[in-house]
Amino acid sequence: MILVGRYLSPFVRRTAITLKLYGMAFEHRPLSTMTDMDAIRKLNPVGRVPVLILDDGESLIDSAAILDHLDETAGPARALVPPAGPERRRVLNRVAIAVGTMEKAVGYVYETKRRPAERQHQPWIDNLKSQVAGGLAALEAIDGQPWLAGPSMTQADVSAAVLVDFLRTMAPDLLPAGAYPKLEALAARLGALPAFQETVVPT
């Protein structure tokens, strides 16, 4: 398998970490949407990463769809998302908060770093900031026991920790020191795992 996209992308990184946690070997091809768009478009008509190229050449796009395939391959006993019922709904709902917050955080980075200053629209930036703050506050408020969705680590924890790392690297102003202690602790706990350390973005 080949995973396309840089670990700077939280969507790529949560996919890479999940592959590693499942012990699935893959080649990493760190194409950038800034400089390698033609190559990325050949794999994904929407021109986004991640893309996972399977061994038979099939290309899967979108981290949620890729992770769905990986969970199925890992099997219900190892999958980071439970197979059915309220446990599955709870995990998927918490993943949706983390990934939705990632989307808003990535949007904030694009708006503030890629768009020329004279074209920036402050009300839109403020909206993105408050959406990120809303997602972080919701994750922080979860009474994990001890993980975000109960007694075992799930995709909700992986995605939330990747979100925290992304903010710390790319938008530290959205992660004020001490504002989200439980999320910071979760990111530190998971950051000790090889799957996280091997996908750290060089700064």
Ligand SMILES: N[C@@H](CCC(=O)N[C@@H](CS)C(=O)NCC(=O)O)C(=O)O
């Ligand atoms: N919902 C998608 C989001 C993927 C996404 O937005 N990736 C960003 C990188 S962080 C990208 O490729 N952006 C390039 C663009 O949209 O032009 C997923 O979960 O994979």
